[in-house]
Amino acid sequence: MPYSRFEPFSSVDGLSDDQWADNVAQWKAAQDAGFDPVAATQPQIDPGFSNEATPPDATAALRSAAMPHDQWQLARAQQLAARGGDDGSAPHGAPQTDSPDAQREAQLAAFQTLMAAPSEEGRRNDVYLDSRGIPTVGIGHRVLPKDNLRVGQRISDPQVDAYFQQDGRVALDNAMAQAKQAGITDPDFVNRLAAVNFQLGSKKWPSTFPKTWGLILSGDYSGAADELNNSDWVHQTPRRVDAFAKALRSLPPRTAP
Numbered sequence: 001m002p003y004s005r006f007e008p009f010s011s012v013d014g015l016s017d018d019q020w021a022d023n024v025a026q027w028k029a030a031q032d033a034g035f036d037p038v039a040a041t042q043p044q045i046d047p048g049f050s051n052e053a054t055p056p057d058a059t060a061a062l063r064s065a066a067m068p069h070d071q072w073q074l075a076r077a078q079q080l081a082a083r084g085g086d087d088g089s090a091p092h093g094a095p096q097t098d099s100p101d102a103q104r105e106a107q108l109a110a111f112q113t114l115m116a117a118p119s120e121e122g123r124r125n126d127v128y129l130d131s132r133g134i135p136t137v138g139i140g141h142r143v144l145p146k147d148n149l150r151v152g153q154r155i156s157d158p159q160v161d162a163y164f165q166q167d168g169r170v171a172l173d174n175a176m177a178q179a180k181q182a183g184i185t186d187p188d189f190v191n192r193l194a195a196v197n198f199q200l201g202s203k204k205w206p207s208t209f210p211k212t213w214g215l216i217l218s219g220d221y222s223g224a225a226d227e228l229n230n231s232d233w234v235h236q237t238p239r240r241v242d243a244f245a246k247a248l249r250s251l252p253p254r255t256a257p
Helices: 017-032 037-041 056-063 069-082 100-115 157-182 187-200 210-218 221-230 238-250
Strands: 124-129 135-138
Touching: 100 157, 100 187, 135 157, 157 187, 157 210, 187 238, 210 221, 221 238
Parallel strands: none
Antiparallel strands: 124 135
């Protein structure tokens, strides 16, 4: 298999430039040694997916790299989407790279990484009160009575991921349906639209933003971005509204059918 490296480190990890460079070097060294670090540290997505042997020196190198748990997930999804057999086909038992399920899982992993950024929901293992006094944990998960959690309690990384698998999947599914309705296929925009659904919920978006949504449906993305300035939302979370506006303005003009 030809060497292919993903670099799941970014400024949102809280790493200095030197740490970032060092971690990337360790990541590259481990993959050059024939080690699939993500497969070795995460449960298998498919039992038929085979992995290379793990060189001891590569294992030590990867364990010394400070990689957040959700970044491992994204890298794993990227590897599954990119890896193929010697003839370019997917290995036996591995998800097909063009299958809807594989694409959806990769999109969900990318969406999780987006929402775990400090500028979005962030990622916390302790239960805390958000700006409105609502008990929250993980990646923006609102604590429910059935969760049986109280402020100050901590949950594991796998539980953080499990909550997001539930919450994020709903938001992403809604966003994908809305993007399809609007004739938009850009995956980065779909993630940003999913972030809107995640924050506002299906009861508010898009029903309480009829002008913005109507402009999106008509293909007037710049007008939709401008219309966001007329909402209360822009005063509540201006950075996130600005991110949505920028995503709208980055969309290419809709071509006539």
